[in-house]
Amino acid sequence: MEENTTIKTCRYCGKELPQEAIFCYYCRRELVTRPERPESESQSGSLNWRIVLAISVAIILIIILIIFL
Numbered sequence: 223m224e225e226n227t228t229i230k231t232c233r234y235c236g237k238e239l240p241q242e243a244i245f246c247y248y249c250r251r252e253l254v255t256r257p258e259r260p261e262s263e264s265q266s267g268s269l270n271w272r273i274v275l276a277i278s279v280a281i282i283l284i285i286i287l288i289i290f291l
């Protein structure tokens with residue numbers, strides 16, 4: 223996804239900015255320096271959601287099969 227580590231994108235307007243920029247040159251919002259990818263937690267969370275979703279869909283399908291057979 224990120225080919226160039228010296229470039230970051232403004233999370234507000236999506237424009238490309240130098241990594242050292244502390245505020246966006248385009249929309250003038252402050253860019254808080256925090257880890258760029260806090261996705262490791264949310265990814266596992268979404269994985270759990272997918273598992274729960276898959277199980278509930280399977281249960282619904284089984285119930286439908288029981289009703290119709």
Ligand SMILES: [Zn+2]
Pocket residue numbers: 232233234235236237246247248249250251
């Ligand atoms: Zn911006």
